[in-house]
Amino acid sequence: MSGADRWSGGDAYERYVGRWSRLVAPIFVDWLAIGPGRRWLDVGCGTGALTTTVLARADPASIVGIDPSADFVAHASQRVGDPRARFAVGDAQAIPLDAGSVDVVxxxxxxxxxxxxxxxxxxxxxxxxxxxxxxxxxWDYAEGMQLMRHFFDAAIALDPAAMAEDEGVRFPICAPEPLEAEFVGAGLHAVKVRAIEIPTVFESFDEYWSPFLSGVGAAPAFAMRLDEDRRNEIRDRLRATLPTEPDGSIHLVARAWAARGRTTGTRDNARRSTV
Ligand SMILES: C[S@@+](CC[C@H](N)C(=O)[O-])C[C@H]1O[C@@H](n2cnc3c(N)ncnc32)[C@H](O)[C@@H]1O
Structure with a gap:
């Protein structure tokens, strides 16, 4: 994570991206086709968008959500009351769980x-x-995540230096081949990658723009580091260029790249190793 990205303020996160992650999550969980009774781990659980979907659709035995943001962990703990779920502060690079202790991550x-x-x-x-x-x-930041793509295109048109903040530039892993390569490089097999597209509809320009003013998330954090004049120039350019319906609504789409793979061995081996 860039030191400048901000992950606190669960309600603001939900308005910016959490609500769109909640639309991707069911398609993603159904694609995994995991049977009931498994032990799940949700890494970077944030406000609990994916955990909630797993609980609703995959009938897990348990699910642990970890996130470095104590604020998000508290938000998820308060809102997800399911006894199968628990949340803890933790980092993907130092997960506070034992080796071999979960069936799905x-x-x-x-x-x-x-x-x-x-x-x-x-x-x-x-x-x-x-x-x-x-x-x-x-997210497919470079192309298909349109609400962010429009934002950075406007920022770069006004100042090419904004390209350094563009998540499409910052995050090369967010494309099918590099994502697949990371999974294969981690020793996973049967790796598959697919696109998931969801509609992102805003009733008004203000509904589109106001989450950027929260400072929560990478693009909003960048927006709030700009001086007010430049931020207003981006806003005005977006207002003029976003595809807007006669009723003022803005209909965009967001594309995510999803990947899945399996660790070596079989679940039977896992059971045998514990007896
Ligand atoms: C875009 S949010 C996604 C949250 C949630 N999974 C969702 O789908 O809405 C990114 C999340 O990654 C978390 N994060 C950032 N760095 C992390 C790290 N090193 N390990 C685990 N999570 C991290 C942030 O705190 C934040 O909650």
Whole structure:
């Protein structure tokens, strides 16, 4: 994670990206097709978008959500009352769980924020049991995550130096081939990558723009580091260029790249090794 990205303020996060992650999550969880009764881990659980979906659709035995943001962990703990779920402060690069202790590890919109994604994936593989599923999704920042793409395109048009902040530039892992390569490099097999597209509809320009003023998340944190005049120039350019319907609504789409793979061994081996 860039030191400048900000992860606190659960309600603001929900308005910015959490609500869109909640639309990707069901498609992602269904794609994994995991049976009931498994032990899940949600790395970088944030406000609990993916954990909530796993509880609703995959009938887990248990799910642990970890996130370095104590604020997000508190938000998720307060709102997810399911006894199968627990949340803890923790980092992908030092997961506070025993080796081989979970059957499924998921990470929604997280891997690109881990300072060393390969180290994060290695740690995820450590805590995963033999034959476990390891999976995640990231936004297609370079192209298909349109609400952020429009924001950075406007910022760069006004000042090319903004390119250094563009998440499409900062996060090369957020494309199908590099994402697949990270999973394969972590020793996972049967690796598959797919696109997940969801509609992101805003009733008004203000609904689109106001989350950027919260400072929560990478692009809003950048927006709030700018001086007010430059921020207003970006706002005005977006207001003029976003595709806007006659009723003022703005209909965009957001594309995520999802990846999944399996650790070596079989679940039967995992059971045998514990007896
Ligand atoms: C875009 S949010 C995604 C949150 C949630 N998974 C969702 O889908 O809404 C990114 C999350 O990654 C977390 N994060 C950042 N660095 C991390 C790290 N090194 N290990 C684990 N999580 C990290 C942030 O605290 C934040 O909650």
């Amino acid at each position: 998921v990470a929604g919109l997280v891997l690109n924020f881990v300072p060393d994604p390969a180290a994060g994936l290695a740690e995820i593989v450590r805590v995963a049991a033999p034959g476990a599923t390891v999976a995640g999704y990231v």
